[in-house]
Amino acid sequence: MQMAEADDIILCQPDSRKGCSVCCGLFNVRDTSRKNLEEFLKDGGSREKLYRVYEEFTEPEPVRDRFSHICPYQGFLSAGKPGCLIHPLSSGIEGRDRSLFASTVCGKFLCPAHELLSSQEKSSLIKYVDDWYLYSTAIADPGSFSFIHEYCNNNCGVSRLSPVLNAGLKAHAENLMIYEGIIFFYSVPEYMMNRENFSLRFRDDFRRAAVEAMDKCHAGKI
Ligand code: SF4
Numbered sequence: 001m002q003m004a005e006a007d008d009i010i011l012c013q014p015d016s017r018k019g020c021s022v023c024c025g026l027f028n029v030r031d032t033s034r035k036n037l038e039e040f041l042k043d044g045g046s047r048e049k050l051y052r053v054y055e056e057f058t059e060p061e062p063v064r065d066r067f068s069h070i071c072p073y074q075g076f077l078s079a080g081k082p083g084c085l086i087h088p089l090s091s092g093i094e095g096r097d098r099s100l101f102a103s104t105v106c107g108k109f110l111c112p113a114h115e116l117l118s119s120q121e122k123s124s125l126i127k128y129v130d131d132w133y134l135y136s137t138a139i140a141d142p143g144s145f146s147f148i149h150e151y152c153n154n155n156c157g158v159s160r161l162s163p164v165l166n167a168g169l170k171a172h173a174e175n176l177m178i179y180e181g182i183i184f185f186y187s188v189p190e191y192m193m194n195r196e197n198f199s200l201r202f203r204d205d206f207r208r209a210a211v212e213a214m215d216k217c218h219a220g221k222i
Pocket residue numbers: 011012013020021022023024109110111112113139
């Protein structure tokens with residue numbers, strides 16, 4: 001995986017079709033299945049009304065990292081678009097002071113994917129992955145997205161790039177459900193120290209599953 005060149009591509013809410021709330025703790029729940037995360041995000045609107053401040057909310061159990069936080073104010077901003085429900089760009093007013101990290105920290109933070117993905121990888125992620133769950137999987141584990149992207153570039157023509165890329169991410173989301181440990185890290189050094197536990201360039205079993213899914217998709221079998 002190459003280190004990213006400096007660019008101004010922001011992955012958080014890149015277009016009207018997709019968004020991300022991974023750093024709000026979305027992948028800190030043990031059950032990272034699409035169904036479970038979708039239900040949690042769908043409840044965001046009622047949590048926003050119910051809890052005046054984040055301390056009133058009891059985080060769902062079990063979690064992957066008990067020292068990390070799950071923000072109650074994440075939810076779907078529109079169909080298939082996770083994000084912050086109390087961000088001024090979504091609600092019209094600055095409401096983030098109700099959250100643990102408040103507007104200063106939330107407004108300035110950029111996750112490791114911004115530093116670790118190349119401009120080309122970020123552009124491909126935005127262009128070819130519209131599904132919020134697969135997009136979030138790529139953000140949480142940028143090294144695995146980089147592996148999938150490289151595999152597709154080496155093995156697929158442009159016409160098959162999108163389906164094969166998405167098939168690889170889908171298989172890796174299933175890998176991450178099997179893995180019980182922490183998936184998302186807030187800093188590059190933490191991610192680098194822990195990625196061998198779950199990332200595709202390090203876990204042979206996970207890589208086999210992803211490559212098999214990509215090969216099947218490329219051959220038109222799935
Ligand atoms: S995890 Fe990264 S891409 Fe997602 S909202 Fe946070 S900073 Fe943005």
